[in-house]
Amino acid sequence: MSTTTTRGVAQPAPAKASPARPRRALRGNPTFNFWLFTGPFLIGLVIFVFVPIVWSIWLSFFDARYTVTPSHFIGFDNYKQILTNSNFPSSLVTFSVFAAFIVPTTWALSLGLALLVNQLTFMRAFFRSVFFLPTAVSYVAAALIWKMSIFNGVRFGLANTVMSWFGVDDTSWISNPSPPWYWLVIVTLRLWIQAGFYMILFLAALQNIPPELYEAAAIDGAKKGWQTFRYITLPQLRATSTAVILLLLIAAYQAFDEFFNIIGTKATWAQTPLMELYKTALGTDQDYGAGSAGAVILSLLICIVTLAQGKIMGFGGGEEK
Amino acid sequence: MSATSNSNWSRRSIFRAAAGMAAAGTLAACGSNNGRGGSGGSGSGKHLVQYFHAYGEAGTEQALKRYAAAYKKADVSTSWITGNNFESALFATLLSSKAPDVFEFHPQLQLVKSGQVADLSDLIDPVKDDFNPNDIKSHTVDGKIYGIRMIDDPQFFYYRKSMLEKAKVDVPTTLDELIEAAAKLTTGKVKGLFLGNDFTAIQNNLIWSAGADTLDAKNQIAYHTPGVIEGLKKLRTLFTSGHVLLDAPTDFWDPSSLDQGLCAIQWGGMWSMPAMQKALGDDLGIFPFPKIGSAGKQSVYNGGWSIFVNAKGKNVEAAKEYVKWLWIDQKQYQEDWATSYGFHIPPRTSIANQATKLKSGLPAEGVKLFTDYGHFDNIGWDQTMITAFNDVLASSVRKNGDPEKALDACDKKVNVELKKLFG
Numbered sequence: 001m002s003t004t005t006t007r008g009v010a011q012p013a014p015a016k017a018s019p020a021r022p023r024r025a026l027r028g029n030p031t032f033n034f035w036l037f038t039g040p041f042l043i044g045l046v047i048f049v050f051v052p053i054v055w056s057i058w059l060s061f062f063d064a065r066y067t068v069t070p071s072h073f074i075g076f077d078n079y080k081q082i083l084t085n086s087n088f089p090s091s092l093v094t095f096s097v098f099a100a101f102i103v104p105t106t107w108a109l110s111l112g113l114a115l116l117v118n119q120l121t122f123m124r125a126f127f128r129s130v131f132f133l134p135t136a137v138s139y140v141a142a143a144l145i146w147k148m149s150i151f152n153g154v155r156f157g158l159a160n161t162v163m164s165w166f167g168v169d170d171t172s173w174i175s176n177p178s179p180p181w182y183w184l185v186i187v188t189l190r191l192w193i194q195a196g197f198y199m200i201l202f203l204a205a206l207q208n209i210p211p212e213l214y215e216a217a218a219i220d221g222a223k224k225g226w227q228t229f230r231y232i233t234l235p236q237l238r239a240t241s242t243a244v245i246l247l248l249l250i251a252a253y254q255a256f257d258e259f260f261n262i263i264g265t266k267a268t269w270a271q272t273p274l275m276e277l278y279k280t281a282l283g284t285d286q287d288y289g290a291g292s293a294g295a296v297i298l299s300l301l302i303c304i305v306t307l308a309q310g311k312i313m314g315f316g317g318g319e320e321k
Numbered sequence: 322m323s324a325t326s327n328s329n330w331s332r333r334s335i336f337r338a339a340a341g342m343a344a345a346g347t348l349a350a351c352g353s354n355n356g357r358g359g360s361g362g363s364g365s366g367k368h369l370v371q372y373f374h375a376y377g378e379a380g381t382e383q384a385l386k387r388y389a390a391a392y393k394k395a396d397v398s399t400s401w402i403t404g405n406n407f408e409s410a411l412f413a414t415l416l417s418s419k420a421p422d423v424f425e426f427h428p429q430l431q432l433v434k435s436g437q438v439a440d441l442s443d444l445i446d447p448v449k450d451d452f453n454p455n456d457i458k459s460h461t462v463d464g465k466i467y468g469i470r471m472i473d474d475p476q477f478f479y480y481r482k483s484m485l486e487k488a489k490v491d492v493p494t495t496l497d498e499l500i501e502a503a504a505k506l507t508t509g510k511v512k513g514l515f516l517g518n519d520f521t522a523i524q525n526n527l528i529w530s531a532g533a534d535t536l537d538a539k540n541q542i543a544y545h546t547p548g549v550i551e552g553l554k555k556l557r558t559l560f561t562s563g564h565v566l567l568d569a570p571t572d573f574w575d576p577s578s579l580d581q582g583l584c585a586i587q588w589g590g591m592w593s594m595p596a597m598q599k600a601l602g603d604d605l606g607i608f609p610f611p612k613i614g615s616a617g618k619q620s621v622y623n624g625g626w627s628i629f630v631n632a633k634g635k636n637v638e639a640a641k642e643y644v645k646w647l648w649i650d651q652k653q654y655q656e657d658w659a660t661s662y663g664f665h666i667p668p669r670t671s672i673a674n675q676a677t678k679l680k681s682g683l684p685a686e687g688v689k690l691f692t693d694y695g696h697f698d699n700i701g702w703d704q705t706m707i708t709a710f711n712d713v714l715a716s717s718v719r720k721n722g723d724p725e726k727a728l729d730a731c732d733k734k735v736n737v738e739l740k741k742l743f744g
Contacts, residue, residue: 066435068416153568154583155510172567175518176560177720264405265708266519268715282413283708 053299056292064289078293087268088276088294092301095273099252102190106248107241110195114202115229128203132196139257142189147174147262151185174262177269182262186270189258194251198244205240209233242313249309250302273298369397369640372414372424374407374626377575378592378662388647388654395639397423405572408704415631422640425471425626428460429703430742432629433467439632442466444645448669455697456668460627462700468627469648471658472665475691476522476590476622479576479597483604484511484585492606496530496555496613499586503564506585512566515584517573520556520718521711522588525696526610527552529620535702540743542735544710545728552613553717553724560718576600590624591687592663598683607686609694623695625665666691701742709734 055068060078062070082088117127134142150158153172160170173181213232222228234241256274263270265279273294281291373385382401389397400421402410414420415437432438445466449457456470485492488506493499503513516523528535531548559565566584571577576593578584580600589597597605609619628648630640647654652672659667660678666688667673679688709731716722716730 066416147568148570151568152570153566154570157568169563175567175719264519265409266521266711266715268712268720278409279708283409286412286416 056295059288060292060296062289064287064292066286068288070289074289078289079297082280082290082294082297086276086280086290086294087271088273088280088297091271091273091276092298094270095253095255098255099249102187102252103245103248105187106191106194106198107245109191110198110244111202111237111241113195113199114206115233117199118203118206128200131199134193134195135197137193139189139193140261142193143258143261146185146189146258151181177267180269182270185262186258189262190255194248198248201240201244202237205237206233209236238313242310245313246306246309249305253298253302367395367639369395369423369636369643370400370419370421371397372400372402372411372421374425375401375403376592376663378596381662384657384662388651388658391651391654392643392646394646395636395643397643412704415633420631420634422631422634422636423628423644424631425628426468427624428468428627428698428700430462430700431703431705431738433462433700434742436632438467439630439637439641440465440467441469441630441641441644444641444649445469448649451669451671453668453670455623455695456625459697459700468629469644470625470627470668471648471655473623473625473668473691474590474592474665475687475695476526476588476624477687477690478586478608478610479579479589479593480586480606480608481579481582481601481604482606485606488585492608493611494608494619495611495617496552499611500555500559500562500564502586503559504562507564511582512584513564513586514559515566515569515573515578515587517588518567518569519711520560520714522573523610524707524710524714525622526620527556527613529622529696530610530617531613532616532618535699535706536739540701540739542732542739545732548614548616550724550728553713553727555613556714556718557721557724590663591684591691592665594664594684594687596663605683607683607690609690619694620696621690621694623691623697625668625698701739703738703742705738706735709738 059068059070061073061075063072063074063077064070113131117124117131120127151173152160153170153175154160155164155170157170157173159173163169163171171181173185209232213236214228217228217232218224222231254274255272256278259270259272260275260278265271265275265283271279277291277294277298280294281288371389375382382399385401386399389399404410408426411424411426415424426432442465445452445457449466452470453473456473457466460466460468460470480492484506485502488502490502490505491498493502499514506513525535528544528549531546531552533546533549534543537543560567566578569578569583573588574590574593576587576589576596579587579589580597609621612618612620628644630637630644634640652669655667655669656672656676659665659672660676664679664684664687666679667676673679678684713724713727713731717724717727
């Protein structure tokens, strides 16, 4: 990925890849070696990604209630149903708003963390690990901790204990949607889990910025701080930022675990697009046709947004000279 | 819906799989081609899989496995499904090649109509008279019986006698009195009332206590009445009053909220009674859901769990034989299951008659509420309709939506489903 590409301002490119023979040839045939190494992955990719995608597209044109091998072709009826007669479109709108908020927030927070950690001269590895650790926690486990111990509604919940020091009454953070405190629960959890991972990406990119640029800027009279950040650091992070925003955007539309566990399906708000599809396809309706139609729409939407974003921000801009 | 379980961890793989697959545009990747296989047994009927939701009471899982191990004609393995919605785990699995041969659930017509559950009439008919007639009725479609009731689980309110006495509150018999009681019982540390975290546990009682029903005898909508609307409006005031316990660490099916003094009155099931008596001793009473409006009557929800045979499994005959062995023939196991862990009412008269634990004190009162005020499941009121009514509570009790509009939206979904089921 472009996030780790070393930009060759500092050092000249190596003369050429070393012509020396590989230390130990597996076998003389490079084609065989190619398939040996990519084959297992490719088989997995075909079975677990490509076949299901094609199957899903196929299902979306059939009346597939209670079956995944339907026979009754119904054209675009499933698409019509999922777009007009379900909660799926409104969940898309809700989550576009959610994405518009969570993506820049996570981007800014992880960049901020990366800058702070990068400044450290002391215990940098420690802080890097500390901020990265939450990435290893599963969304489900974290959701349960957030729901049952931090943001539960009783007096001994962590959040309510803290609030009680300031004389605030017990708040039901999740059950009561007005005011929508549940967003606080969801957003803090998501930031906690995600920020560290993107911080690592930014950190790698920051360390890749050639120090000569800063030296040159200093000689030209640029002030440390905002000016160098705005005109050197940020442009140099462009490729990484694009990738991070892209990943965050996809993650936002794919949100499921923490919403499912914290909000649950017995609510009419904060139902993510995937939860709606889950309810349609795997819930009591078992309507795989409509569920697949929704999945296809969601995939298309993610593709379009990705391409548009790539066009605007110039995906892979790191390679440009 | 009854004793739902108490942890979520093992659902994780399913969420992950569903999320990941849907992301790739593919909710359909459920394994083998037709996804309708049986247990993957050898076909000789020697291996059976049974699905149970995780009962909260200690010892239940071991008991179930002990019964299964005592069965000699087949090797029965038990899947103990933790998580907060057993139904979606079950429905998703029924479609896959790992579908269980035997599973517990509630009587719902769509399972019969889609050919998912096998006709068990020939197993039950010889002992039909021994069963509670209501339990036979709720499992019968066109004269055929599709499931065997294992346990009846009445749901009602539990209350701390000492707290009501201290606040000088009488046991409420109307919803207004209940709301008033909740206010009087709320102190700095204790909330007056706990109805479960999302209020859906009492949705059927809301309908019955308002003098309405889910569906009428002709299988048409019967819940859309002024009484139900009044009830929804009152529940909304209760929800916002600050006198109900919300976001408790455990839900209504767990005795902890009352045991730990988080509330003075809690909605719960008969299964919680032994644990509550152990924690609170004599400081415990029960009462039915109070009536709503002048046309209302008090009500108790006679939930429970029944055993079904997967008609699309590979080992239908072997599964039926096992079910007959355990849930018809082995009366000592049936009694053990109903009374040794949580309390449940045995659906069979002969077992109920000898269940001494249910003969006196609070358990006997529970049995009386079950008999006097109980409403059983209507097999036509299926999961889609239950889910549609969940939304009514979400949008007009937890949110400030118009109950009339919420019920209209529910009507639409229920009518679509009714049309599918009854034409």
